[in-house]
Amino acid sequence: MPNRAIFAQIIIPVPVPGTFTYEIPISMVERARVGQSVIVPFGEKKLYTGIIASLTETPPEGFKIKSILDIADDRPTITPKQLELWQWTAAYYMCPIGDVYKAAVPVGLRPDSQSKVLPVREKEPSADQLGSDESAVFAVLTRDEEATIEQLAKITKLKNIIAVVKRLVDKGFALITEEVRESAKPRRTKVVRLSDRLADADMLNRTIALLTVKQGQALRWIADFLGADAFRGKTVQMKIALEKVPTTPTVMKSLIDKGLIIEDTEDTLLPDTSCGIQGINELNQYQQQALDEIHKQFETLQTVLLHGITGSGKTEIYIHLIDETLRAGKRVLYLLPEIALTTQIVQRLKRNFGNKVGVYHSKYSSTERVALWRNQLYGEHPYPIVLGVRSSIFLPMDNLGLVIVDEEHENSYKQFDPAPRYNARDLAVVLAMQHKAKVLLGSATPSLESYFNAKQGRYGLVELTHRHGAAVLPEIEIVDTKLERRKKLMKQCFSQTLLSSIDNALSKDEQVILFQNRRGYSPFLECTECGYVPKCKHCDVSLTYHKGIERLVCHYCGYSVAAVTTCDHCHQSTMRLAGFGTERIEDELKQIFPQANIARLDTDTTRTKHGGENIIRDFQERRINILIGTQMVSKGLDFGHVSIVGILNADNMLSFPDFRAYERSFQLMAQVSGRAGRKDKTGKVIIQTSNPENSIIRQVVANDYQAMYDTQMAERTQFFYPPVCRFIYITLKHRDRQTVEDGARELFGLVSKVGGITPLGPTTPAINRIQNLYLMNITIKLSKADTMQSKLGLQQAIDFFLQLPKYKNVMIMANVDPM
Ligand code: ADP
Ligand code: ZN
Secondary structure, eight states: OOSSOEEEEEEOSSSSSSOEEEEEOHHHHTTOOTTOEEEEEETTTEEEEEEEEEEESSOOSSSOOOBOOEESOSSOSSOHHHHHHHHHHHHHTTOOHHHHHHHHSOGGGSOOTTOEEEEOTTOOOOGGGSOHHHHHHHHHHHHHSOEEHHHHHHHHOOTTHHHHHHHHHHTTSEEEESOSSSOSSOOEEEEEEEOTTOOSHHHHHHHHHTSOHHHHHHHHHHHHHHGGGGGGTOOEEHHHHHHHSSOOHHHHHHHHHTTSEEEEEEETTOGGGGGOOOOOOOOOHHHHHHHHHHHHHHTTOSEEEEEEOTTSOHHHHHHHHHHHHHHTTOEEEEEOSOGGGHHHHHHHHHHHHGGGEEEEOTTSOHHHHHHHHHHHHHOSSOOSEEEEOGGGGGSOOSSEEEEEEETTTOGGGBOOSSSOOOBHHHHHHHHHHHHTOEEEEEESSOOHHHHHHHHTTSSEEEEEOSOSTTOOOOEEEEEEHHHHHHTTOEETTEEHHHHHHHHHHHHTTOEEEEEOSOOSSBSEEEETTTOOOOBOSSSSSBOEEETTTTEEEOTTTOOEEEOOSSOTTTOSSOEEEESOOHHHHHHHHHHHOTTSOEEEESTTTSOSTTHHHHHHHHHHTTSOSEEEESGGGGSSOOOSSEEEEEESOSHHHHTOSSTTHHHHHHHHHHHHHTTSOOTTOOOEEEEEESOTTOHHHHHHHTTOHHHHHHHHHHHHHHTTOTTSSEEEEEEEEESSHHHHHHHHHHHHHHHHTSTTEEEEEEEOOSSOEETTEEEEEEEEEEOSTTHHHHHHHHHHHHHHHHHSGGGTTOEEEEEESOO
8 A cells, every 4th residue: 555645647628738736645546547537626616537647756846736536447548659649739739738638539538517417218227236326326317317417416415426427327327428419329230240269161060069959050040141251250230130040039149148149239321331241352453553652652651642533443552551451460540531421431441341440430429439449449359440530530549550541632631620720631640650650641632731741752652543444534614604694594503504414414314413612592692772791790701591491690600590581771672692502502403403303412411420421322322313512522422323513613712712722622623523424434524614714724624733733832832831831820819809909919029039930910810700709810930840849939929928917818729730
């Protein structure tokens, strides 16, 4: 028994810089480890789950400190490498490590006073399953349906409430959630497969000989039913097994109890998961060359960029690399930019790797995310492949061999709000460095950042310029909307050319994708008499009309008002719709092509857990003829029957006020175009623009990434913009416009004195008020060398500024490497 307390630095999920010192009482000293979750009191009567970052025997001097209340779990929640990655992220992205913790760890693993607890209704605990504290909490939960931990503490008067709740959760009688909507029961189906012990037909026969006749028959039937892949992890739904196999639940259970049959759960909405493992496709000659080249470059470089045109089969190359990595006994992290994409990729991966694939993203319930986290950290069978979106970069990783970043140019790898404003693509390189693993970045339209890194020799570069098989790149036709409008050939926002192409495709039972970079019905309502446009009460933006709900909605803060026909200004009934969003295009198209099945893919139609997946599957299985969408339709989806892709308005992408507008327009248009014409069919892309001579439009038509790169890089170099340097956007926010403007000037003066940086501004952003706060920006240019040092200086300047009495209520956001 130790004879004195020790001290710990604890990471707490609050937006305050640094860690916090707590005492570890004598009774817990022997159990305490770095990485463990501990329950700590913080502020006024608040409880948090913190993480031990370090331990020391030296007591802090000069101030009284609190003790931790409990060690939540003897097994660490994070590994030393994760802790190191968090520290790196906090320093690089200039944010509190508490924010990194919050982004990294699912809420079920870090309950605090405000977390909601729900009872699991399907389970009724028997008297001996719960201790008296747990029973007391469970009783409150079943009575009140749900309660926050704070409420539970008040009612039960239990001091160690979080520990009690966690025990209830671990036993499966309660769950902790951020959102109340979350269903307590994950939508998963039971599946069964043969145990790994049954390695081949020989082993199966010998085992059957040792069983009862009924058990033996059942096992034989299941093996036969699974066919050739029975010994490679192929699964069948329990329900189907019981239907098709002449056996009873009792016999099945006895086989499960003997460990011959393994019970598992799989996502219900992935129909392919139970149809087994196929061999991996053989690569075509170009893919094989690319793979050989990747291997060669990996010998000397950690990161390789695979630049392969759409449909060239990058995914096939990933699959070969994954297979090799698994054979070498290492694990793979596969990053995707968008949740809606996961279904297609998961299907493809499961076909090749069966149940070796784990999926992790924010539309999975907290319970499911916690389960995967624990499984990867100390489960018996951690998934060798984890597929996930941005936040899966923070999963516990052991034995990592390869990180794949698919569609690496996508800006959804970057978290914009809240902090940490990290880019998972860039963290992938840091993560891989920790594990001595390799990184493969893949894209048909690489970010200038990655291509520049490759040209500088920091990354390898492999190019793939042939589409697979007979498929060729689509033909691109430009429609000059100015000209068509003059000739009265435009019908709303559709040119004659586009409409007749759609008509033609429909008549041949081919599919159509239409792209518009704006959701909602119509960008705004406008008064034809006085020109008045309704704006958000809290933000400096016009409201977007949403027809389905008959309301005007702010896309920045969600504020909405009922849509009215009378003008607030001149009080006449002269409000009319201006512009086109995806919802309006869908509406108008339904009138022009009443016989077609038309669907829409944007953030409004994909809010639910499986909304996006369902639409994509319906389109894939050709129950939908025309799919209208925002940039979601551009992202790496592979459809076989799309002959027409329409880009309705290239102009509003090109005129977006951002230095990356041209690069991004090229990426979007090239990616959307890439959805047309696969397999043996040639596709056609129609781009509507009033500016056909624009250099980007011409580069898209010529599919000339290199020309785009060269012209854009020339500008970036001339003006010293990323990727030649780094940017940090500093945003100041305050309720009072004068305070924020004065503050910006003051802060600008302070940061000007920091070495190694050049500040620009201060400027009033295009949208200068969001949620009632006025905004001012300062842009910091950092030369690439010595960034950590300059950031430290920058942080000191900001800290000094925030100490000034006049500005202590100003909020400051730093966005490092903004996109
Ligand atoms: P990318 O990701 O580069 O756009 P995909 O990997 O999605 O390309 O490949 C496009 C299509 O071609 C897919 O339907 C894929 O199954 C098929 N394909 C590509 N390479 C092969 C191959 N070597 N053997 C069989 N099919 C392939
Ligand atoms: Zn708003």
